[in-house]
Amino acid sequence: MPPLKGSLWALMLYDVSEEIRLNEVREVLGASRPAREPGFRGPSPEYVRFEQPPVIHRVDETCVVKFYEYGVLSVALEIPFESGWSELLQLSGRTIASPDIEKKTLDIAKRQVERVRTALVKPYDNWTTEDYYAVHLREAQGTDGQPQPAQQLMSERGGEIAQIVRGESTPVSGNERSEVLRDWVSYYPNDLLVVAWMAAFIYDTPEGAAPVLQLLEYANSQLIEFRYFDDVLTKVLAGVYPRLGRGHKLWGRWRLARDAERLNRIRLDVTELTERVDNSIKFLSDMFYARAYRLAARKIGVNDYRDLVDEKLRIAADLYRSMVDEFHQARAFVLELMVVAILIIELVYLFQGKW
DSSP, X not given: OOOEEEEEEEEEXXXXXXXXXXXXXXXXXXXXXXXXXXXXXXXXXXXXXXXXXXEEEEEETTEEEEEOTTSEEEEEEEEEEEEOHHHHHHHHXXXXXXXXXXXXXXXXXXXXXXXXXXXXXXXXXXXXXXXXXXXXXXXXXXXXSSBOOHHHHHHHHHHHHHHHHTTOSSXXXXXXXXXXXXXXXXXXXXXXXXXXXXXXXXXXXXXXXXXXXHHHHHHHHHHHHHHHHHHHHHXXXXXXXXXXXXXXXXXXXXXXXXXXXXXXXXXHHHHHHHHHHHTTBOOOTTSHHHHHHHHHHHHHTHHHHHHHHHHHHHHHHHHHHHHHHHXXXXXXXXXHHHHHHHHHHHHHHHHHHHO
16 A cells, blocks of 8 residues: 555644734744635635635744634644555654643743743733644555545544544544544545544545644644633622622622622623634535534533633623612612711701700
8 A cells, every 4th residue: 555645733722812913923033924814615606705814924844833813723734644544643642632742832832922922912921831743644645646535534444533532542443433423524636624523534635625724723723712701700790799698788799890890801802812813714515624624613612611611701790780679678778877877867857956
């Protein structure tokens, strides 16, 4: 069998700030603004694009760094291979979730952040991180020397593909294989995309694989943002509940106005950032790449975290209304007390005048 040819990509993402001013990053790095990203294959409408294309900086031949407008930095490392299936399995099992890869990309990320620190808006002290891997197989020939069709590759090498995307060093069970290979997408007879939570398998030309890799990275940038929002809202709600418990007393209710204002400000900030992430790329609903993105988003958990964020935003809105209502009740009670006190004072003066 002719050797397999391709690359294993390690995509490491870091949520470094609330926002990155991309124009400043371009000036620091001397990067040009792309006409449209990703570079989709075939005809596509003008609105299938990033609203704010990420700034792309090539560190060397095997490393590319990207800066996203909503505060995410990605480091993509390429590991080329030319081997058989068994060697490819060993490479993926050894590389996926490797501490050495994580350390190397973190060092690169820190150096790049220092270079563009002035372009960061509200930088974070502690970064949320997300790692993802993609095996891009650009050549897989059969015994006749011709490229293998995607359907044949799935039927003959489905076990190996499932093992790769699961990041396992040993074969997975039949049930797990069926679960992994249940959903896959293909546009031409000789291309294939299989996505799992930790890794993806891409069988395509370099030109066809490039936008797929970009969409996988974009989906993971969404995931890391929603993970961050979920963590922020969890901490905020955990701090609100004790305040509500103290709010049954009059003075505690009176102080709820300040707490409610802080909760609502955070809720609005998260809502704004969520909409910015959602609207950062536009798709036509029936395009192949839109289907590929939806598959990736579902498999890696973007939809699950988005649902968690939406639910906590709803809870925050309900708590805000409850806190404001309790404050208004406390204020109305105080005003009633003041009116009663004024009436008592007037009655006292009235009776004193009669005496």
